[in-house]
Amino acid sequence: MAHDQKNGKVDKVVYVGDSRVRKTVKNNVPPDYSAYPGKSEAFIPNFLLKEWMVAVVFLVGVLCLVISEPAPLGYPADPKNTAFIPMPDWYFLFMYQLLKYPYTSENYVVLGTLVIPGLMFGGLLLAPFLDTGKERRFYRRPIASSLALLTLIACVYLTVTSWHHYQEELKASGTVPEHIKREEEMKEKKAAGQPAGGGTSAPKAAGIVAADDPAAEIYKKATCISCHGGDLKGVPSSGFPALRGVGDKHDKDQIMDIIKNGQGKMAAQYNDNIAKGLTDDDMNKLADWLAKQKKAE
Known part of the structure; x- marks a missing residue:
C-alpha cells in the first residue's frame, strides 16, 4: 500500500512482475564416463571438438615449419630433359610406389588410381559411422585395429621402398637433383663473394659469335x-x-x-x-x- 501525501488518499500499488533476476548456475565439468561401464562420450560435438582442437595445434606447428625454411627450387621445367626423375612430395610416396607395380598400372591403372585410394580414404572418412562400438581398448576391437595396423605398415613400407628406389636411380644415372645443384651453386657464389640471387632461371650463357657466318x-x-x-x-x-x-x-x-x-x-x-x-x-x-x-x- 502507498499514501498520496497531497490528497490524503490511499493508493494501491500492484506489482506486475518480479524485478529480481535469478542466477543460473551451469556445471561446465564434463561427466566422468568411466563411472558408466559400457558407455562413452558423445562423438558429436564433444569428441569431435576435442579432435579438432588437437588438429589445430598440429596445423599451427606444421605451418611454423613450412614458413621457417624456404622451399627448394630447381631449374625451370625442361620437357627435353630426359634425365630428370620426377618425385612427388613425401606424403604421396606410398601412392607413387604403388603405381609402379604391374597390378596397379597399365591395364589396371584404374585400380591403382581410383579403387584402392577410394577404399582407403573413403574408409577413413566413414570410420566413425561404421565403427560404432562402445569399446575403446584397441585389443578388444580386432577388426578395426587390424585394418589400421595393416594400413600403417603398408604406407610405411611403400614410402621407404619408393625413396630407396629413387636413391638407386640417382646413383645409377649419376644425376644430382636440381634443387641440390642450385643450392650448391648458391653456396659457391656466396663463398666467392658474389650475389647468390633468388631467381628461378639458370645462369645466362654467352651469346652466339658470328651468327651470320x-x-x-x-x-x-x-x-x-x-x-x-x-x-x-x-x-x-x-x-x-x-x-x-x-x-x-x-x-x-x-x-x-x-x-x-x-x-x-x-x-x-x-x-x-x-x-x-x-x-x-x-x-x-x-x-x-x-x-x-x-x-x-
Missing part, C-alpha cells in the same frame, strides 16, 4: 644440333653442355678431335656427318666456327 648453316645440318640445340645452349641437366663459350675451353684442333673421337657421353660424330652429306672442308669450317664461340670480355 656460313659455318652457322653447316652447324644446322650437322648432328651437333640434335644434342646442343639450335641456340647452342645444350641441355646441361642431361649431360649435353652448351657450346656458347666453348672456344674458351677448346681450340679448333681440340674441337675437331672431339668430333672425330667423342668425349664423355658424346660419341664420335665425324663419320655420321660425312654420311649426312657434309664434307671434310665443312667439318673444318664448323670446328673453326665453334672455336670462335667465346664469352664476351
Whole structure:
C-alpha cells in the first residue's frame, strides 16, 4: 500500500512482475564416463571438438615449419630433359610406389588410381559411422585395429621402398637433383663473394659469335644440333653442355678431335656427318666456327 501525501488518499500499488533476476548456475565439468561401464562420450560435438582442437595445434606447428625454411627450387621445367626423375612430395610416396607395380598400372591403372585410394580414404572418412562400438581398448576391437595396423605398415613400407628406389636411380644415372645443384651453386657464389640471387632461371650463357657466318648453316645440318640445340645452349641437366663459350675451353684442333673421337657421353660424330652429306672442308669450317664461340670480355 502507498499514501498520496497531497490528497490524503490511499493508493494501491500492484506489482506486475518480479524485478529480481535469478542466477543460473551451469556445471561446465564434463561427466566422468568411466563411472558408466559400457558407455562413452558423445562423438558429436564433444569428441569431435576435442579432435579438432588437437588438429589445430598440429596445423599451427606444421605451418611454423613450412614458413621457417624456404622451399627448394630447381631449374625451370625442361620437357627435353630426359634425365630428370620426377618425385612427388613425401606424403604421396606410398601412392607413387604403388603405381609402379604391374597390378596397379597399365591395364589396371584404374585400380591403382581410383579403387584402392577410394577404399582407403573413403574408409577413413566413414570410420566413425561404421565403427560404432562402445569399446575403446584397441585389443578388444580386432577388426578395426587390424585394418589400421595393416594400413600403417603398408604406407610405411611403400614410402621407404619408393625413396630407396629413387636413391638407386640417382646413383645409377649419376644425376644430382636440381634443387641440390642450385643450392650448391648458391653456396659457391656466396663463398666467392658474389650475389647468390633468388631467381628461378639458370645462369645466362654467352651469346652466339658470328651468327651470320656460313659455318652457322653447316652447324644446322650437322648432328651437333640434335644434342646442343639450335641456340647452342645444350641441355646441361642431361649431360649435353652448351657450346656458347666453348672456344674458351677448346681450340679448333681440340674441337675437331672431339668430333672425330667423342668425349664423355658424346660419341664420335665425324663419320655420321660425312654420311649426312657434309664434307671434310665443312667439318673444318664448323670446328673453326665453334672455336670462335667465346664469352664476351
